[in-house]
Amino acid sequence: MGTTPLFPVSASTMAPRVDALYFFLIGVTVFFSLLIAGLIVYYAVKYHRRSTDAVGERIHGSLWLEVTWSVVPFLITMVIFVWGASVYFAIASPPAETLNIYVVGKQWMWKFQHLDGQREINELHVPVGRNVKLITTSEDVIHDLFVPAFRVKADVIPGRYVNIWFNATKPGRYHLFCAEYCGTRHSGMIGEVVVMEETEYQDWLSGGGQEGSLAAAGEKLFADLACNTCHRPDSAGRGPVLTGLFGQTVTTQAGEMVVVDEAYVRESILNPSAKVTAGYQPIMPTFQGLVSEEGLLELIEYVKSLQAQPQAQPLSDAR
Amino acid sequence: MPTVLLPPRHYLNNGYGIRSWLLTRDHKRIALLYLAAVTFFFFVGGAFAVWIRLDLATPAGDLVSDETYNKLFTMHGVMMVFFFLIPAIPSVLGNFLVPIMIGAKDLAFPKLNLASWYIYMLGGAFTLYALVSGGVDTGWTFYTPFSTASSTTNVIPTALGIFITGFSSILTGLNFIVTIHRMRAPGMTWFRLPLFIWSTYATSLINVLGTPVIAITILLVAAERLFQFGFFNPALGGDPVLFQHLFWFYSHPAVYIMVLPAMGVVSELVAAGCRKPVFGYSFVAFASLAIAVLGFLVWGHHMFVAGESVYSALIFSILSFMVAIPSAVKVFNWTATMYRGAVSWETPMLYAYGFIGLFTIGGLTGLFLAAIAVDVHVTDTYFIVAHFHYIMVGGTIMAYLGGVHYWWPKISGRLYNEGLAKLSAGIIFIGFNLTFFPQFVLGYLGMPRRYHAYPEEFQVLNVLSSAGASILGVGYLIPMVYLMWSLRYGRAAGSNPWGAVGLEWTTTSPPPTENFSQTPVVTWNAYEYSPKVDHVA
Numbered sequence: 001m002g003t004t005p006l007f008p009v010s011a012s013t014m015a016p017r018v019d020a021l022y023f024f025l026i027g028v029t030v031f032f033s034l035l036i037a038g039l040i041v042y043y044a045v046k047y048h049r050r051s052t053d054a055v056g057e058r059i060h061g062s063l064w065l066e067v068t069w070s071v072v073p074f075l076i077t078m079v080i081f082v083w084g085a086s087v088y089f090a091i092a093s094p095p096a097e098t099l100n101i102y103v104v105g106k107q108w109m110w111k112f113q114h115l116d117g118q119r120e121i122n123e124l125h126v127p128v129g130r131n132v133k134l135i136t137t138s139e140d141v142i143h144d145l146f147v148p149a150f151r152v153k154a155d156v157i158p159g160r161y162v163n164i165w166f167n168a169t170k171p172g173r174y175h176l177f178c179a180e181y182c183g184t185r186h187s188g189m190i191g192e193v194v195v196m197e198e199t200e201y202q203d204w205l206s207g208g209g210q211e212g213s214l215a216a217a218g219e220k221l222f223a224d225l226a227c228n229t230c231h232r233p234d235s236a237g238r239g240p241v242l243t244g245l246f247g248q249t250v251t252t253q254a255g256e257m258v259v260v261d262e263a264y265v266r267e268s269i270l271n272p273s274a275k276v277t278a279g280y281q282p283i284m285p286t287f288q289g290l291v292s293e294e295g296l297l298e299l300i301e302y303v304k305s306l307q308a309q310p311q312a313q314p315l316s317d318a319r
Numbered sequence: 320m321p322t323v324l325l326p327p328r329h330y331l332n333n334g335y336g337i338r339s340w341l342l343t344r345d346h347k348r349i350a351l352l353y354l355a356a357v358t359f360f361f362f363v364g365g366a367f368a369v370w371i372r373l374d375l376a377t378p379a380g381d382l383v384s385d386e387t388y389n390k391l392f393t394m395h396g397v398m399m400v401f402f403f404l405i406p407a408i409p410s411v412l413g414n415f416l417v418p419i420m421i422g423a424k425d426l427a428f429p430k431l432n433l434a435s436w437y438i439y440m441l442g443g444a445f446t447l448y449a450l451v452s453g454g455v456d457t458g459w460t461f462y463t464p465f466s467t468a469s470s471t472t473n474v475i476p477t478a479l480g481i482f483i484t485g486f487s488s489i490l491t492g493l494n495f496i497v498t499i500h501r502m503r504a505p506g507m508t509w510f511r512l513p514l515f516i517w518s519t520y521a522t523s524l525i526n527v528l529g530t531p532v533i534a535i536t537i538l539l540v541a542a543e544r545l546f547q548f549g550f551f552n553p554a555l556g557g558d559p560v561l562f563q564h565l566f567w568f569y570s571h572p573a574v575y576i577m578v579l580p581a582m583g584v585v586s587e588l589v590a591a592g593c594r595k596p597v598f599g600y601s602f603v604a605f606a607s608l609a610i611a612v613l614g615f616l617v618w619g620h621h622m623f624v625a626g627e628s629v630y631s632a633l634i635f636s637i638l639s640f641m642v643a644i645p646s647a648v649k650v651f652n653w654t655a656t657m658y659r660g661a662v663s664w665e666t667p668m669l670y671a672y673g674f675i676g677l678f679t680i681g682g683l684t685g686l687f688l689a690a691i692a693v694d695v696h697v698t699d700t701y702f703i704v705a706h707f708h709y710i711m712v713g714g715t716i717m718a719y720l721g722g723v724h725y726w727w728p729k730i731s732g733r734l735y736n737e738g739l740a741k742l743s744a745g746i747i748f749i750g751f752n753l754t755f756f757p758q759f760v761l762g763y764l765g766m767p768r769r770y771h772a773y774p775e776e777f778q779v780l781n782v783l784s785s786a787g788a789s790i791l792g793v794g795y796l797i798p799m800v801y802l803m804w805s806l807r808y809g810r811a812a813g814s815n816p817w818g819a820v821g822l823e824w825t826t827t828s829p830p831p832t833e834n835f836s837q838t839p840v841v842t843w844n845a846y847e848y849s850p851k852v853d854h855v856a
Contacts, residue, residue, distance in 0.1 A: 004779040008764045018692050025693065029683040036654055036679045040672055043657035048664065053818065055848040056595025056660035066602050069651040070644055077640035077686065084690030085633055091695055092629050141465040142559055144699060148765025151696040155625045157560065158464065159553030162626055175774065179699035179767040181458050183469055184385045187770035
């Protein structure tokens with residue numbers, strides 16, 4: 001049976017921060033549980049009913065005590081709230097520079113697409129010491145990507161892109177679970193995250209990926225679907241120029257300001273008339289059912305790669 | 320001790336035969352109809368739990384298939400939540416006690432009360448049909464789009480069963496609210512009401528306001544599943560997370576539907592067990608209402624990892640901490656009530672001790688889940704399973720059993736075997752902790768809930784939990800035996816075996832059909848033990 005751990009491995013920069021709050025909460029729990037249990041046992045013994053017609057003293061309460069035991073717990077919970085919220089901010093805010101990996105969940109497997117073109121199923125290779133962002137979506141029902149050793153988890157929701165980020169601190173192999181019930185083989189929707197030293201990771205990267213980069217696959221799909229007849233590099237096309245568009249803010253016909261992010265690109269492919277850029281006609285047909293979730297991710301990555309070349313970008317914004 | 324006899328005329332001997340029960344409008348008989356029904360569903364749900372734990376004794380889950388396992392935990396949850404925990408205390412103890420405690424002859428709408436029971440049974444019949452005709456595998460939470468687009472099991476009959484049963488909750492809640500407003504005996508002012516009445520009142524408010532939301536949600540699920548309306552399935556243009564908002568808008572308050580009546584029972588047990596007024600009566604009473612109101616504002620804490628925006632998460636987090644405060648106030652007040660009391664070690668009080676201890680742990684572990692950063696790690700794991708079983712089983716079922724033992728002499732007119740009762744209370748306490756404490760550890764280790772198979776390193780803790788479940792199962796069976804036995808062979812209890820105050824102890828055991836030989840006039844506050852007031856009619 002092997003060893004029986006009682007505490008999970010800590011293998012990300014977030015893990016010690018979550019654990020610290022966890023230990024504080026255990027302290028609070030143990031203190032109050034022992035206080036209550038101790039008082040109950042003490043009073044039960046000390047004031048044990050000694051005759052059948054004994055009655056208790058007529059004590060109705062104490063405003064002073066009521067205020068104390070309302071305010072003190074309230075203050076303690078506010079400490080926990082602020083602490084929990086600040087760590088949560090860190091969990092919910094990926095750093096600016098991340099190594100991006102796309103994730104598609106489906107009943108009952110995890111599919112990973114690396115930018116260089118490697119594809120994996122139920123196994124995810126990442127380098128140690130780098131900020132990794134998983135951009136996740138689902139093909140069917142809600143799943144949840146959970147890596148206990150990293151203390152991160154997020155629902156993987158069909159029709160949405162949810163980001164999960166971590167920075168692994170220890171090379172090794174860690175459990176990857178689906179944590180949202182998703183049907184028959186839910187408990188089989190598991191895998192491993194393989195954290196590797198940077199050099200090993202580079203070796204691993206160069207070992208696979210004969211299909212070319214994800215953006216290249218997207219470019220091919222872009223041509224196959226004839227997107228390029230309207231979305232042309234020059235402004236002569238019937239659709240907006242996509243070069244340099246990703247990350248910009250555009251104005252729709254309704255006058256709404258929209259940031260061009262993964263979700264907007266996805267929506268514009270599947271439901272083009274929802275948010276048409278001002279100055280263009282709603283003539284684009286829907287591609288609902290024509291592009292797989294993976295295909296959408298390839299197209300998104302292709303759009304991301306279309307950065308305006310001449311414009312000098314600060315080096316740090318390379319990706 | 321002088322020989323006590325049952326009164327010559329009481330609600331149990333006022334008519335025999337099946338019709339006198341199935342057509343009764345007596346709230347006490349209806350309470351017993353519910354008692355039989357919820358006990359049945361409790362043991363059905365419990366059998367599923369034992370089956371689940373047996374299967375989880377090995378990492379590979381060798382006992383049943385994946386499909387069967389998923390149906391087992393779904394039916395366990397559906398049975399326990401909708402057919403036991405939600406109705407148990409209000410429908411059994413509430414039905415029996417609300418009119419008697421306020422000095423009324425019956426509920427405001429006796430026929431409606433009987434109708435509630437039939438509606439409940441009809442809902443139960445649908446759900447049992449869903450069960451025997453193949454089961455359902457969505458989990459009791461029915462998350463979309465799995466429930467509307469993916470599951471091939473009996474989602475509709477099960478959901479329909481829950482839909483129907485909801486009307487029983489609404490009507491019972493309505494009946495209690497009207498009764499408490501309109502039927503109190505002369506002199507029974509609001510602040511003379513037993514705290515069980517306050518908590519039943521708060522529960523009824525939630526039932527009336529919250530249950531329609533789950534009913535509508537179920538209809539939306541059915542419409543999407545049957546007619547492809549795109550409410551929740553993104554492939555049809557819906558939003559899967561919308562379902563979770565609707566579901567938890569009811570189902571979080573439903574947690575308080577399950578636990579508020581339990582708190583009311585414990586207030587009664589502690590007062591009678593200490594022969595003393597409940598410390599801070601008005602704080603305990605208003606804490607119930609505060610919980611009922613705040614309980615409607617915290618549903619989003621079930622969705623911290625479900626694509627909720629950072630700022631909504633913060634709001635739901637802080638509100639969730641705030642709803643913990645009235646519960647903490649209650650725990651402190653119950654404990655303080657023991658100070659300088661005449662403290663009993665009889666069975667009902669043992670259950671009250673168990674409730675306070677386990678509910679404290681359940682409540683404090685709730686703080687882990689309100690703290691968003693920790694919730695991200697432990698949500699959807701066994702930590703959650705452990706937490707809510709401490710509240711539901713350690714809290715609600717402990718209080719329910721404590722209440723059944725406390726009022727059993729009133730309900731049946733007879734005494735049970737105190738030795739066996741204490742023994743089973745001890746077995747339940749030990750079995751409960753052995754079952755659920757290891758699950759906290761498993762949860763933080765990362766074992767997801769609803770897993771049929773799990774990595775081998777989790778086996779030792781799972782075996783401990785399964786061993787505990789078998790002990791717990793035995794603990795629950797013993798009261799069935801001695802309570803049944805007492806019905807025939809138990810000594811007559813007399814009208815007030817505990818030396819408790821409260822109107823229910825002023826009438827005979829069992830009470831007459833009309834509860835009191837003449838309408839009581841109340842001139843004292845609740846829990847007036849000292850100086851002793853003799854107010855037997």
